[in-house]
Amino acid sequence: DGSHAHLRPSHRPCGSGRMPRETSTLTFVIVGDDTPIYECELRAGGKREDTINYLHEFVLHAALDNVEETIWTTPNSYLKAVDRYYDLTVSAYTTSGLVKFLLLHDGKNDEGIRGFFHDLHEYYIKVMLNPFHTPKTKITSKDFDAKVKTLASKYLL
Amino acid sequence: MSQRGYQGGQLQPLVDRQIPIRPRNEVSLGAFAFLFSECIQYFQTRVSNVGELERRLADVGFDVGVRLLELLIYREKASKREIKVLGILSFLHTNVWKCLFGKIADSLEKGTSAEDEYMISDNDLLVNKFISVPRDMGNLNCGAFVAGVVEGVLKSAGFPARVTAHSVGVEGQSRPKTTILIKFEPEVLERELRLGS
Secondary structure, three states, X not given: OOHHHOXXXXXXXXXXXXXOOHHHOEEEEEEEOOEEEEEEEEOHHHOOOOOOOXXXXXXXXXXXXXXXXXXXXXXXXXXXXXXXXXXXEEEEEEOOOOOEEEEEEEOOOHHHHHHHHHHHHHHHHHHHOOOOOOOOOOOOOHHHHHHHHHHHHHHOO | OOOOOEEOOEEOOHHXXXXXXXXXXXXXXXXXXXXXXXXXXXXXXXXXXXXXXXXXXXXXXXXXXXXXXXXXXXXXXXXXXXXXXXXXXXXXXXXXXXXXXXXOOOEEEEOOOOOOEEEEEEOOOHXXXXXXXXXXXXXXXXXXXXXXXXXXXXXXXXXXXXEEEEEEOOOOOOOOEEEEEEEEOHHHHHHHHHXXX
């Protein structure tokens, strides 16, 4: 039926063998200095995938060029939707130190996403103030992880 | 306990602690000067010439600058970033200097000899207050630490530059003033031209 020409990622079986619900695709990545320092798949119901969806990672990586261009067009930190992939949208936010927060999502949730990024910025600052943190240090703090999940349930899911 | 980060005797997790809003905790000049002098003495035994000493001081300042940028823009400018050269220089001259030294810098000038050079001057740089340089150290200026802070701010904001500190004699003042010389990388000027038009 020609559907192979439209590779719809939300219809791919995920790691656990179940079909994911269409409205709950969310992948969040923090990129510092061109390398991801934090990745998280967020799903409704508070469940978290342990392995990241590689297609999502690829789409987010490809969106980075658009983010770079958009950064220099506005003094705002919230960059809104910077790229699209079929029915998925990549929304971006940048800190003053040009560390990028990327969110891959379906549907529209502008206010929620803006709030999510804004609150997350504060937690990010607390992490980066650590004198041993560099732009390439991966964020492994469980507290930070917990905060991301809390913010996601508050604003996004 | 009145220590920051503690609540009910328990140390709060890092992400729950407040970002200090107003700098109520100012550090005494004497304490800073002591720490700074120890830093310099530490590096002195590990370098072989003046240039390297200035480089090491600048490296320490760089990390400070990176964090200052994030903190100050979040705290004071509601996350409105600077995307123009004049904007980031003015941020340095006013906000960063105010935060570090309690007063704004004395002047911000554009270099006459080159398009990519700018200078921020301070008649009496705080970090040099208790430092007298012996003659055999030549043109050492420990303001290299502040040059490092400036470089850290500029680089992480997306305006890479080479930043150095120089002593400049002033009429009517016994101590020279310190000029921080900023030389932007060519890509910064290219982008500035592209955006300006």
